[in-house]
Amino acid sequence: MNNKAVVEIKGLSKSYVRGSQTIPVLEDITFSIDEGEFLALMGPSGSGKSTLLNLIAGIDRADSGSIIIGGVDIAVLSETELAQWRAGNVGFIFQFYNLIPVLTAFENVELPLLLTGLSKKERREHVEMALRVVSLEDRIDHYPGQLSGGQQQRVAIARAVVTDPVILVADEPTGDLDRVSAKEILQLMARLNTESGKTIIMVTHDPRAAEKAHIIRQLDKGVLHEFNQAPV
């Protein structure tokens, strides 16, 4: 793990408006994440951890503060620029896998590559490599409905890493899986972190999942007020 900060967050605040009420979700959050770090964000429901993850991933906008990722302040990017930035810099892993059901494993993993200038042959090579990493090369033509939950999540991980992004964001990646599958997914993520040096930011409720992280940060009522160093 390097000590170069890949994510720098300063004075980040976010609130939602419900009718006439303004509900603060994040208040003056400041922290950084080093390159190659595996960070777990924990906290009770409604603490703002998914909101923080969405802001870091560039799929939501903060009210104030800055988010600098890989030297780019994403808070100042336009929607189009932000979409392009996400395509090249962020890999997403969701709780419910979020694969497109009418596309095969291969086609799902290929999706983010359609936005690159890669040729069909190059795309195929990248997809096959990503599916090999998650040990699903034999399920290349299977549709999500033909795969187990753990396998679907591995396809989602392959889709997340296929563009070699700067950061991987995972929102409850084991939340919909049985214990065995959850363990496999966490091992896979840990492997991506240690062997490929991927910076991973994971939101989880599960202390066992958080154990895989280098650092655990706690969010409560929008305030990042505590952090623990997890056992590696």
Place this chain on the structure above:
Amino acid sequence: MNLIKLLFKNAFRHKLRTYLTILGMTIAILAFGLLRTVVSAWYAGVEASSANRLVTRNAISLIFSLPISYKDKIRQVEGVKQVSYGTWFGGIYIDEKNFFANFAMELKTYLELYPELIISPDQEAALLRDRRGAVVGRKLAERFGWKLGDVVTLKGTIFPGNWELIIRAIYKGRDKSTDESQLIFHWDYINETLKKTIPRRADQVGFFVIGISNPNQAAEASAAVDKLFKNSLAETLTETEKAFQMSFVSMTEAIVIAIQLVSFVIIIIIMAVVANTMAMAARERTGEYAILKALGFGGWYIAALIFGESLVITGIGCALGIAATFPAAKAFGDAMGAFFPIFNVAGETIYMDIASFIIVGVVAAIVPTVRTVNIRIADGLRKIG
């Protein structure tokens, strides 16, 4: 894999709904095509008109006749090349339901003025030789199984009595717009009979058909003809054949407009149906579109997917509708041949079908696209799970 493949896969995800929408679009295009063809058929006589022909009738009304003696005077007008004459006979063949157009004309000049009626020279010669001879269109002959030499008896309505005619010629239309369901026989036949039975009605014609050498001088020639008979007992109204035919269409213009309106209402109804389908489809896939947006696909990609899906559904429906229109129009034309002798699906109708599917596809996709493109990714992702 490319986005077009995803677009097609999306279109057939909810098969029953998609097939029903396609069926609706097919029926809408079929109905639209048939109604447009009915409108075209209404104007078939106008379309078949020649710019080189004028029609002269009694200025009061078509039901009033003109003296045959006008013919020689009309022939003298500058620019007039040929003059024919005749009358609407309106005879009934066996039963009223067997309606077809039948005229008594001065056949030699008439055939010169109507080169679009193709008759073999020997049949033409036989026709002109026989005072009771008649020429019938190919479709009419097929309809009643008539052959050359057959005797056809028409029961006169305007001209009382039974009129026995002998089929001496069968014409084919030179153009698609040529009416092949008419029967035309010698005006002399009824005139000579009338001289014996009702002499006061003899030597009268319903209209003159005038061939002119220069279509650009139609207005001058018409005015010159009418001027000849100004202040006479039977003043004339001369107009181009097109205007003459149009005057018949004008009588039923309200029906034509109603048919046109109904054809467009059908398109508006199917537009609402497709819009509903697309709204449901887009709402079901809000989460997936949010994922695509999260992966970096911009609004234009999402718009292309929704618009494309809508156009795929309407396009397939349109193709099937167009394919069904031709046999349906043929069946309709065969069944209604007495009223619509020319019932062809015009090229213009097909272009309007294609324009309809594009408009329906695009309009139906607008609202779902705007809603999907503008939804926040975080909100869209909450729709999953």
